[in-house]
Amino acid sequence: xxxxxxxxxxxxxxxxxIRDDLRVDGRGCEDYRHMEIETDVxxxxxxxxxxxxxxTAVLVGVKAEIGKPRPTVPTEGYLExxxxxxxxxxxxxxxxxxxxxxxxxxxxxxxxxxxxxSIDLKSLCICAGEHCWVLYVDVLLLQCDGNLYDAISVAIxxxxxxxxxxxxxxSSDDEGGxxxxxxxxxxxxxxxxxxxVPCIVTLCKVxxxxxxxxxxxxxxxxxxxxxxxxxxxxxxxxMRKVGGGSLDPxxxxxxxxxxxxxxxxxxxxxxxxxxxxxxxxxxxxxxxxLG
Amino acid sequence: MAGLELLSxxxxxxxxxKATELRKLQARMGVFTQADxxxxxxxxxxxxxxxxxxxxxxxxxxxxTLHDRAVINCQYSMATFSTAERKRRPHGxxxxxxxxxxxxxTFEAAVMTQLYPRSQIDIxxxxxxxxxxxxxxxxxxxxxxxxxxxxxxRDYVCACTVGFVDETxxxxxxxxxxxxxVSSLALALLPRGGQIALLQMDARLHxxxxxxxxxxxxxxxxxxxxxxxEVVRQHLQEASVLTGE
Numbered sequence: 001x002x003x004x005x006x007x008x009x010x011x012x013x014x015x016x017x018i019r020d021d022l023r024v025d026g027r028g029c030e031d032y033r034h035m036e037i038e039t040d041v042x043x044x045x046x047x048x049x050x051x052x053x054x055x056t057a058v059l060v061g062v063k064a065e066i067g068k069p070r071p072t073v074p075t076e077g078y079l080e081x082x083x084x085x086x087x088x089x090x091x092x093x094x095x096x097x098x099x100x101x102x103x104x105x106x107x108x109x110x111x112x113x114x115x116x117x118s119i120d121l122k123s124l125c126i127c128a129g130e131h132c133w134v135l136y137v138d139v140l141l142l143q144c145d146g147n148l149y150d151a152i153s154v155a156i157x158x159x160x161x162x163x164x165x166x167x168x169x170x171s172s173d174d175e176g177g178x179x180x181x182x183x184x185x186x187x188x189x190x191x192x193x194x195x196x197v198p199c200i201v202t203l204c205k206v207x208x209x210x211x212x213x214x215x216x217x218x219x220x221x222x223x224x225x226x227x228x229x230x231x232x233x234x235x236x237x238x239m240r241k242v243g244g245g246s247l248d249p250x251x252x253x254x255x256x257x258x259x260x261x262x263x264x265x266x267x268x269x270x271x272x273x274x275x276x277x278x279x280x281x282x283x284x285x286x287x288x289x290l291g
Numbered sequence: 292m293a294g295l296e297l298l299s300x301x302x303x304x305x306x307x308x309k310a311t312e313l314r315k316l317q318a319r320m321g322v323f324t325q326a327d328x329x330x331x332x333x334x335x336x337x338x339x340x341x342x343x344x345x346x347x348x349x350x351x352x353x354x355x356t357l358h359d360r361a362v363i364n365c366q367y368s369m370a371t372f373s374t375a376e377r378k379r380r381p382h383g384x385x386x387x388x389x390x391x392x393x394x395x396x397t398f399e400a401a402v403m404t405q406l407y408p409r410s411q412i413d414i415x416x417x418x419x420x421x422x423x424x425x426x427x428x429x430x431x432x433x434x435x436x437x438x439x440x441x442x443x444x445r446d447y448v449c450a451c452t453v454g455f456v457d458e459t460x461x462x463x464x465x466x467x468x469x470x471x472x473v474s475s476l477a478l479a480l481l482p483r484g485g486q487i488a489l490l491q492m493d494a495r496l497h498x499x500x501x502x503x504x505x506x507x508x509x510x511x512x513x514x515x516x517x518x519x520x521e522v523v524r525q526h527l528q529e530a531s532v533l534t535g536e
Contacts, residue, residue: 042338042370042372042373042419042420043336043420044336044372044373044374044375044420044422045372048372055324055325057323059370059419061370061371061372062372063372063377065377082371084370084371084381086368086381086415086417087342087366087368087413087415088323088326088329088340088342088415088417089325090325091344091350091413091415094364094366094413094415095366095382095383096383136371136372136377138370138371138372138377140370140371140417140419142323142340142417143323143324143325143326144325145325288331288338289319289322289331289338289340290317290319290331290333
């Protein structure tokens with residue numbers, strides 16, 4: 001990730017501030033930065049979303065393709081994640097430099113979605129054992145200012161909400177084989193239920209307290225972080241500790257509780273915003289990067 | 292059969308444009324604050340994002356440092372969701388490497404590299420949506436990004452892809468026209484002096500038509516340069532209002 005150099009005096013300042021629940025930009029320990037979300041930014045995808053969290057900018061595109069289901073679960077479709085840390089974010093990501101971070105992010109996303117409830121995979125099945133929908137979720141990292149996991153998970157939720165999968169009609173042709181027809185009408189499509197899609201909350205341990213949505217400076221002062229993915233009911237689907245420092249069990253428990261609280265509070269306003277954006281329909285003025 | 296529907300009898304193309312008409316160009320500079328210069332440009336349905344870092348100290352191989360001018364390093368990559376069929380690798384394939392080299396060649400002709408010896412300028416371009424004319428949109432976006440970074444250039448670099456159908460040159464091709472078997476020519480121009488920075492054509496074209504095609508490309512590029520100039524002046528005006536001048 002992009003590195004920021006923080007001097008000892010700055011570290012002490014940040015530490016003391018967080019101890020008194022006052023961060024450098026005036027936020028409290030559990031407050032997020034200003035977040036902007038817009039869906040349907042790229043028109044030749046089936047669903048897309050752009051999220052800006054402070055200076056972090058993430059673009060997610062979802063493409064649905066017909067493929068063969070996994071042999072262990074023939075009645076379900078599946079999701080494939082790919083995170084591209086582009087050189088736009090920092091010159092260190094040029095060429096193959098961003099691959100390490102990209103693989104780490106996509107592996108975490110696989111773990112987060114690896115459960116039966118997040119997405120109804122059975123609705124992605126077309127023909128058991130032969131055809132199913134494969135959703136390729138591609139994440140593009142445009143600017144890096146800390147807290148990538150949170151921004152990516154919100155963007156994925158928004159993009160999946162925006163995804164329109166065309167309806168399929170299966171007919172059998174003369175030789176007994178199956179023929180798949182996609183409906184031509186762009187409005188005749190299936191939408192996904194994203195209520196149970198989790199959002200990831202990253203908590204960084206700074207001194208004796210933990211902060212949500214850390215900037216790069218605060219990250220440089222923290223020893224370890226905890227990544228928790230929380231659904232709207234408060235259920236945890238994945239938990240991971242990252243960073244070189246060590247955490248004691250009481251603080252992990254405390255951070256988990258805080259993560260659940262913060263994560264749960266994130267879902268309701270997000271869904272309301274997405275539904276509001278959707279209800280504007282054709283009248284919505286698409287801004288994208290031009291605004 | 293190529294050329295059948297690409298230009299109708301009344302002179303209209305597939306998307307309703309006339310033969311010499313460019314697609315709608317919208318651009319914005321200063322999209323990202325962390326980079327030294329950035330720009331977003333849309334030409335029809337093709338969208339590109341260009342980011343410039345530099346001039347800064349040589350990163351990586353110090354042996355490539357040039358003692359009398361700056362090294363320009365370009366990377367062209369496409370988002371995996373940018374094309375109709377999903378692309379497996381964003382960059383690293385032969386086409387992207389070739390495009391990166393072309394961009395490097397184009398900008399070495401325009402940027403005043405003698406002012407920054409022993410340093411490096413990075414230009415990264417990302418295609419978010421691809422609908423033909425990828426190279427031209429990249430060059431136009433990168434020009435704006437370099438201007439946003441405050442790096443001095445000899446002139447704007449404007450590019451356009453033109454094709455030849457039914458004895459008529461078509462300016463600013465879209466994907467359907469490019470893949471329809473049209474002989475296409477990509478041209479990068481420095482408009483004020485009429486200097487060509489890059490010329491590329493890889494199709495069959497009769498020698499007699501070459502001059503007409505290049506002329507059409509140069510006219511189209513000059514049209515693009517007018518729009519880019521407008522965008523830069525607008526951005527400068529906004530910036531000066533914000534700083535209270």
